[in-house]
Amino acid sequence: MRRYLLALLLPLLSACTSTPEPSIQVLQPVQTAPYETFSVRAVRASGHRMDLEQRFNQAVQNALSAKGYRFTETQPDMQVIYALGLEQETGIELAPVAVGGTVYTQTRATEDERARLALRILDSETQAVLFQAQINRQLHNPDMSQENFDRGVAEILEDFPTAR
Template identity: 50%
Template sequence: MSRLILPLFCLLLAACAGSDPANISVSPAANGRQSTFFIQAVRAPGHREDLEDRFDLAVRRALEAKGYRYQERSGELRVIYAVGLDSQTGIVQRPVVTGAGVMTQTQITDQEQARLALQILDEASGAVLYQAQVARQLHDPTITQQAVDDGIARLLKDFPAHAGQ
C-alpha cells in the first residue's frame, strides 16, 4: 500500500491547487460492505496541521453516524485528506449614494479561502470509493468544531452507510 501513497499525495496536491469550488464523486464500488476505517492526513504544502484534530474528529463522527467503526491505525477503509486555509486579498465594490449621485466605492479586503482534498479508499483493493475537492470562501475565519462537523457531514452525505446498519 505504501507504493500508492506517493501517487495519492500528488493527486491531493493537485486537488488542493484546483480552482473548482466543489468536485465530489462517489464510486459505484462504494457499497457499504466495509465496516472499519482509519484516518490519515497527507501533509501537502499548505496543509494546516493545527486543523487536523478538529477535522479528524468531524470525519470520525460523520462515518460513525453511518455505522462505520473507527480504528486508530488500520481498517478496511482509509480516509486520506489535506486541508488548508489561505489568506487572499479581495476587492469589493459597492454603490454609495452621495449628493452628486451614485458612486462606486472600491474596498480591498482580506479573505480566507478553505481548501480540502479528501479520498476514501478501499484498503484491500486500493480503489478510490469517494473523493472530494472543495474550495470555499470563509466568511467567518474562526472555525468551530460544530462548523467542521456540519461541513463534513454534508460533504459525506452521499457516501453509503455501512451495510450492516
C-alpha cells in the same frame, strides 16, 4: 447549509477553460465490498493546516460513525486521507456610497481566505478509491468551530453508503 463546507477545502481538478471551475467536485462512492472500520490520516502537503487537523479528524469520525462505521487505527477496512488548507487572498469589494444625492461606487481591497480540501476514502487492501471530494472556496467570515466542521463533513459524505 453549503456555508458550512467553507471550513473544508482544497484545489479542484483542472477543468475545461470554456467552463468555470466548480467549487465542489465529488466522485461517486463505490459500493462493491462490505466495509466496517476506518482510519483517518492527514496528508501534510504544501499548504496543509496542521492546526485544523484535530477538528477535521473528529468531524470525519463523527460523520462515518453516524453511518455505522467504527473508527480504528489498526487494520481498518477503509482509509480516509485528506489535505486541508487556508491561505490569505486579497479580494475586491464594491459598495455604493451616497455623496450629496449622488451614488458612487467605492472600491476597497479585502483580506479573505481561500479554503481548500482534498479528501479520499480508499480500500485499505487494494487502495482503490471509494470516494473522493475536492473543494475550493473563498471564505469571507470563516467559522472554524467543531460544529461547523461536523456539519460540513457530514454534508460532503452525505452520499457515502452506510455500513452493511
